[in-house]
Amino acid sequence: MGIVPVRCFTCGSVIGDKWEEFKRRVKAGEDPEKVLDDLGVKRYCCRSMLISHVEVIDDILEYFVVKGRVKRE
Numbered sequence: 001m002g003i004v005p006v007r008c009f010t011c012g013s014v015i016g017d018k019w020e021e022f023k024r025r026v027k028a029g030e031d032p033e034k035v036l037d038d039l040g041v042k043r044y045c046c047r048s049m050l051i052s053h054v055e056v057i058d059d060i061l062e063y064f065v066v067k068g069r070v071k072r073e
Contacts, residue, residue, distance in 0.1 A: 004053050010045035
């Protein structure tokens with residue numbers, strides 16, 4: 001699961017619902033251009049939002065502090 005924006009920052013189209021399928025299909029070896037076409041993502045601003053997204057939530061959660069307690073290893 002990632003923190004992909006729900007809407008495109010430029011045009012406001014909903015793109016968040018397409019992320020999981022896009023990620024799954026590209027990881028399976030499909031061409032990102034074809035996947036975006038199949039998902040109906042036509043505008044270049046929306047396409048760039050999905051193509052350039054980097055999932056960093058797992059890295060951020062390593063440093064999460066819960067009520068004054070720091071995760072120690």
